[in-house]
Amino acid sequence: MSEKKAEELLKKNQLSITGGRRKILELFLQHDGALSHGDIEKKAGEKFDRVTVYRTLQAFLEKGLIHSIPTSDNSIRYALCKDECSGGQHRDDHVHFICNTCGNTICLEDVTVPAIKLPRGYVTEQVEMLVSGVCKSCNR
Amino acid sequence: MSEKKAEELLKKNQLSITGGRRKILELFLQHDGALSHGDIEKKAGEKFDRVTVYRTLQAFLEKGLIHSIPTSDNSIRYALCKDECSGGQHRDDHVHFICNTCGNTICLEDVTVPAIKLPRGYVTEQVEMLVSGVCKSCNR
DNA sequence: ATTCACTTGCAACAATGTTGCAAATATTTT
């Protein structure tokens, strides 16, 4: 199902289509939330070498297929960018939510990071907003 | 100079005063900005075991002497909390700035993280705001 | 000064991340 979409995405981003890339991309497409390197290794089973996962994520990042989300536990999460992103310049201005109950990290595509005024002398280039708490699924 | 202040802070937080803790705390007091585990190891010279640094940071975190700042490079930064923090509950609502030029991470104590409204179902417990760009010192 | 609790350093280990290179696979050309 998501196999076709994965191939499309790879093509659109000028990445050759290989088993590993397709599989990892499918994981992102299937999983509704961000994934860490470790998550991917686990979810992919024994199928791919660790190094391949590193390099694939690296490639996806460079092409703008995914973006990285900082964390406080030394395990960066990655999430798919929206279609408009893949082109070239990023439009990655949404808030990220980390659920303290289930541990998932989610892109809140509909919540835009508010503008922020810094003291004189500082230049803003990018803003990242991380909200932690209880997510929709856990909150019932 | 900062030696006395370091001891005071340790006492106030019910931590016994040892060479390592004093030294690491002094580093924070002297350095105006956040430090990673690696920074501390380097700055402290060969003086302390790696494990001691881990455990010291852990202890400082638990006592609320320092807070951690998430990053996108898998190397969490730590910074001193303001005095009011150390008591018990955190009041850690300032923006963090990461300079893309010098690489420093700085607490902008005067810039408060704006409130943010999340979609129905989400509960906010903590908000972290990371701004990257060019800092005051690099911008001249 | 002695006792007791806590902290440190060491050693051993586990996990995570990096690099070079030959084999395998994808893409392009003929």
Add this chain to the structure above:
DNA sequence: AAAATATTTGCAACATTGTTGCAAGTGAAT
């Protein structure tokens, strides 16, 4: 469709980072 070319993969070896148990050392309390 097959050959040539470019890219990607897996392996091995290694570097770095983080964790745990335990004996020795140090700080704090009696």
